[in-house]
Amino acid sequence: MSDTPFPKTAVTLCGSLRRGSVNEILRRHVSRELRAAGVDVTDLSLGDFEMPIFNEDLEAEHTPEGAGRLAEAFRSHDIVFLATPEYNGGLPPLVVNTIAWLSRQKPSPFRHAVFGIGGVSSGKYGTIWAQSHLRESLTKIGALVVPTLLGVGPDSTAFDADGAPVEPAIKSKVGQMVRELTHFSRGGI
Numbered sequence: 625m626s627d628t629p630f631p632k633t634a635v636t637l638c639g640s641l642r643r644g645s646v647n648e649i650l651r652r653h654v655s656r657e658l659r660a661a662g663v664d665v666t667d668l669s670l671g672d673f674e675m676p677i678f679n680e681d682l683e684a685e686h687t688p689e690g691a692g693r694l695a696e697a698f699r700s701h702d703i704v705f706l707a708t709p710e711y712n713g714g715l716p717p718l719v720v721n722t723i724a725w726l727s728r729q730k731p732s733p734f735r736h737a738v739f740g741i742g743g744v745s746s747g748k749y750g751t752i753w754a755q756s757h758l759r760e761s762l763t764k765i766g767a768l769v770v771p772t773l774l775g776v777g778p779d780s781t782a783f784d785a786d787g788a789p790v791e792p793a794i795k796s797k798v799g800q801m802v803r804e805l806t807h808f809s810r811g812g813i
């Protein structure tokens with residue numbers, strides 16, 4: 625359990641740059657709930673951390689400035705939350721590319737914060753395959769991902785006009801995730 629005094633800090637991100645992204649709605653909702661729990665939240669957009677498609681040749685020549693900045697944001701906050709769409713039963717290229725670049729930054733940006741993941745999709749399975757891929761990938765590179773499975777779908781009926789989840793079960797899962805994110809800590813690891 626936590627050995628870090630409040631206030632904790634968080635960054636929240638969305639794995640879609642689409643205008644009107646439903647994952648951005650989820651990201652905003654989780655930010656609001658983290659703030660309500662006393663967390664100092666910084667809202668980030670991956671659009672502000674541009675990175676070319678990863679290729680080891682590029683890496684040898686030049687690490688994109690955005691990768692270094694985002695890595696530092698991960699290292700300097702207690703909590704990272706990422707809402708991501710599911711593409712073809714897996715992760716969208718934006719998320720895969722971001723993880724590839726960050727996994728090459730030193731010291732590791734994945735070993736300080738506690739991670740929460742979730743997603744919204746147009747299908748009723750609500751990104752469960754994407755969440756499974758993401759959890760496995762993050763875990764393999766040393767991240768501590770909290771257990772709540774926050775898959776939301778279908779997107780057309782998921783949120784009310786204020787961007788809050790309609791289903792009580794989803795509201796309760798967000799609450800559970802916020803409790804996990806604020807109570808678990810990497811401590812000195």
Ligand SMILES: Cc1cc2nc3c(=O)[nH]c(=O)nc-3n(C[C@H](O)[C@H](O)[C@H](O)COP(=O)(O)O)c2cc1C
Nearest residue numbers: 640642645646647648709710711712713745746747
């Ligand atoms: C290339 C592509 C692949 C997709 N594959 C899936 C999928 O495997 N499962 C799913 O539920 N939705 C899938 N979708 C639909 C997305 O859930 C939907 O477009 C969603 O709105 C994307 O999230 P966003 O609004 O945050 O961009 C796919 C969409 C695209 C563009």
